Amino acid sequence: MSTAPSKGTVVPETVPASSLPPDTPSYDVVVVGFGIAGGCAALEAARTGARVLLLERAAVHGGTSSMSGGHFYLGAGTAVQQATGHEDSVEDMYEYLVAVSKEPEKDKIRVYCEESVAHFDWLETLGFTFERSYYPEKAVIQPGTEGLMFTGNEKVWPFKDAARPAPRGHKVPVAGDTEGTKMVMDLLRDRCEEAGVEVRYETGATRLVVDDAAVVDDAAHGVGSGPRVVGVAWKSFEQTGFVRAGGVVIAAGGFVMNPDMVAEHTPALAQNLFTLGSTYDDGLGIRLGQSVGAELKHMDEPFITAPVYPPSQLLTGIIVNQAGERFVAEDSYHSRTSQFVMEQPGSAAYLIVDSEHVEYPKFPLAPLIDGYETLEELESSLGLPSGAVAASLERYNDHAARGEDPDFHKGAEWLSPQGTGPWAVFDLRLGKAMYAGFTLGGMRVTVDGEVQRPDGSVVAGLYATGACASNLAQDGKGYCSGTQLGEGSFFGRRAGRAAAGRSFSA
Structure with missing residues (x-):
């Protein structure tokens, strides 16, 4: 006997493009979600000259990114590493991340390491400077404004034997757990405004618009047979509507706030844990991807800590x-x-x-x-x-x-x-210690954020980044603080440029 899916796991139906009104507005790129990944995607797309619309369900920008401790996991010889006397290389960073990742996607890890220094420099162009200082103690987060500390298992066996240890947790120069990331998100908002990104708050994407008449089958470029994503349906309070798009980037967060998805994929997060997420980390972005055949990866991997x-x-x-x-x-x-x-x-x-x-x-x-x-x-x-x-x-x-x-x-x-x-x-017993956690799994994507099907082909016109995508694929035992902000901003930039039809250069 079949059973209907739980409400929180329902996959939205797609909308045929042929049903859209003729006056439906059109954009080059539509980005769903204004956290660190979505903001960086929108900014990079706009800087190529694309007309960009950014939809955010909340009344303000930031998402779950604004709740983080302000670490960006970066290395391979950043200015802070050099100033504090810590040697690091692309190979050491690469070997470490491969060692701590579950089923590592080496092409993504390689490019992340090779372009880490350039990405560090790009982040500082937003309008802040990482303090050229080092915090030597073992802590969850620096108590002050120190710009660098160890935020993973770099000095822990067996990883210390896999690669030369180096600190890579780069913290925004603001004391406190979340104020630094809020500052970065405010700067990102300002840069998006300067670049001409149109932002609509309290507006969420509800369904993907697909063009069945534009069935794509380009095996030479990894594009499988299927309809092209050409826009989204949106809802703002009681208002609804549609927008067309040359490319759609989903950056709508994880699913830790969705009890049904948590029960299905990461039941450990339902056991007396404090969930680290915003109201809208409900997995809708992931389910939008599923509506057009996206493969999901590492959905059973949680981050849990006390x-x-x-x-x-x-x-x-x-x-x-x-x-x-x-x-x-x-x-x-x-x-x-x-x-x-x-x-x-x-x-x-x-x-x-x-x-x-x-x-x-x-x-x-x-x-x-x-x-x-x-x-x-x-x-x-x-x-x-x-x-x-x-x-x-x-x-x-x-x-x-x-x-x-x-x-x-x-x-x-x-x-x-x-x-x-x-x-x-x-x-340290569960239920006695204050455990907290969030989800790590999401849509399978290429190095440029193209959403992939189970056969490896890509869904034309659809991209994903941030917590709703699976990128560096670290498991909970190998996770490093700063990965979410680091990979979210880095791969967000790549997805934005790809959606705008531009090749990426850090």
């Missing part, structure tokens, strides 16, 4: 599961650690730190359970097997005293024996 640092001193401790055993290198990037926690029985884990190394975070996402005078008391209170934590600590302490960690290869700078009681225990 950082146990800062203070970074806590990483000298050990993280154990319900069996009292270690299962991850504690110096891993916070999302990597959290993903390993999710895989433990009951999604349960505890961070244990002795009295010589414990520091108490001001705003703990992993709350303190208690301090225990003896390991026996700790095990009994937490319901862990008798002697399990004691055995794990004994092995860890013995190797840490020699600067070694043969089990998980934690970096030497974080190895310190935890042998002095009392021991503090921080709660």
Whole structure:
């Protein structure tokens, strides 16, 4: 017996171009969504001379991009890296991103690395300058305006053996978690206005317009047989209408705010998590792509995290599961650690730190359970097997005293024996720690943002970028802070120029 799809997973029907009124307005490029990806797509398209319309469902620009911490993942020798004495190369950046990506699309990673410095320079032309300074501590985000820090697993095994580590998290020079990205989005809005982009707020695309009479079949250029996308249907409050377009760029965000899509693709995000997204991260952009045959990739990959640092001193401790055993290198990037926690029985884990190394975070996402005078008391209170934590600590302490960690290869700078009681225990259990997450999957696209079908052919006239597209394809364990803003802005630019019919040059 077949069942109807849930409301949140319904794929919109397309609109035949032949049904449009003769006075339907026409644009060279229509961009759907004014986050970092959509804004960069619209700006680059307009700068080629294209007539561009940008539709945004919210009353203001920014989208989920404005909620981010302000990191752009960039490297290969940027001005900030050079000024702070950090050597990096295209090859090191490339090898690292390949190592942390799930089913890496090497052509995209290659061009992202090769043009990273030029993209860094382009970002600064928006009207700001990354501070030429480095923050050396392990943190989720710099507390000040420092322009560079490590924001991934570059120094974590096995990735540190795959490529020479280098910091690539470039932060906008504004203190605070979100103010820097808001500043960038304001500057992007200003540049779009100067370039002549027409922006309509509180207006969302609802369906794609296709021209069945213009069936395209150009195998030589990777275009499969099928109708061309030639516009969109839109809705603003009670008003509706259509626009024609030479190219449509979907940059409408992910699907973390759509319970039905989350349940279908990333059920872990429905388990007592704080969702990182705007109201309109409901997957509509992805479903618009599905309406014309787009293939979806990595839809089951979430980003999930509950950082146990800062203070970074806590990483000298050990993280154990319900069996009292270690299962991850504690110096891993916070999302990597959290993903390993999710895989433990009951999604349960505890961070244990002795009295010589414990520091108490001001705003703990992993709350303190208690301090225990003896390991026996700790095990009994937490319901862990008798002697399990004691055995794990004994092995860890013995190797840490020699600067070694043969089990998980934690970096030497974080190895310190935890042998002095009392021991503090921080709660990493799902439902106790403050876990947050968002989605990573989306439409399959080419390096220029052309939406692809399962056979690899492209849907003529349709492009996708940002959180509704699958580009660098990092999984949750390999994600680097700054990837969303970095790849969203970079591939957004490429999609905008491609939709305008122009080749891209960084």
